[in-house]
Amino acid sequence: MRLLREIYELLESELRESTVVDLAVSFPYTGVLLDGGRLGVCFTVLEGRGERRDPPPGEARGRRADELARLAFSPTGIESSIGVAALSAAADPREFRRADPLDEVELRPDDRVCILGGFPQPYLDRIGAAVAELWVLERPPKVSRGVLPDWAVEELAPRCTVLFATGSTIPNKTLERALELSSDARERIVVGPSVPMVPGPFQKRGVTVLAGVRFTDPQSAMRVVAEGGGTRDLRPHSEKALIRLRR
Known part of the structure; x- marks a missing residue:
């Protein structure tokens, strides 16, 4: 849990200034799309799926990204997946190698x-x-x-x-x-x-x-997530x- 808190603290300023454009909770992935076309996905953890309370379905768009990102600390599987996806969207790596x-x-x-x-x-x-x-x-x-x-x-x-x-x-x-x-x-x-x-x-x-x-084509990748696509389906867009x- 401390790992997630440290990631959140490093991204908190960016998250507070970012807005949720879309949320897709599917399987195997959950996706969070932020303004500026930044997309993060996370494997959808199904344990405790009946306990999801936040965000209420249909009410994620327009919320501040930090509100969703804090769900990463939740003991509920789907909420945690939403939170980690929001963290990934805000991370948006710039210095990396395209390597396996x-x-x-x-x-x-x-x-x-x-x-x-x-x-x-x-x-x-x-x-x-x-x-x-x-x-x-x-x-x-x-x-x-x-x-x-x-x-x-x-x-x-x-x-x-x-x-x-x-x-x-x-x-x-x-x-x-x-x-x-x-x-x-x-x-x-x-x-x-x-x-x-x-x-x-x-x-x-x-x-x-x-x-x-x-993600090189966040909008297309988000559609893949929403329609239940897996890692292989995301490859053309990442x-x-x-x-x-x-x-």
Whole structure:
């Protein structure tokens, strides 16, 4: 939770001066569009979805962005997703490289890699072929064959040499614990469209690579989100944004 508060504090001035143009709560993503065409998205956390109280449906447009961004601290899944999306919209990275995190990170034959959250199968195949051990952890009920429940992070994160955490670990509040447990890892990468590209708070916690997206066509991307499109559907309207924080 402290991670999100630090991100909010760094963006607070920008958020107070920004206005919400549109909000889309869908699955797998929630999107917040701010004035100036700035879009942020976040994986939609469904736990506690019946408890959403803010913003009331139909009343997000025209509100100050900081009002939505503070929802990132909410224990309710959808509210938290709205808040993180608002933070990402305000972050709007300017200094980054258009690079794939797997091309940035050197994987070694003796590496033990822990992945938190859903990864595309081609990425899993590429990583698995390059390292000694690969552990994929997801939150139940998503667990399937070859995938472990996310509570296994307590046992596996301290043993890994490389940690990949998807952006979904930010709204569901599991990222900070994973970073604490993996303090001995050589590389710790936070990746995905849900990542607010604000380097300082992540670097402070030992993250080595921040890998998110920047939207090149925010309006089209927002339509994709509203219509239930996933990461692949967002690709024509975005570009990869990578920041190397430490080596």
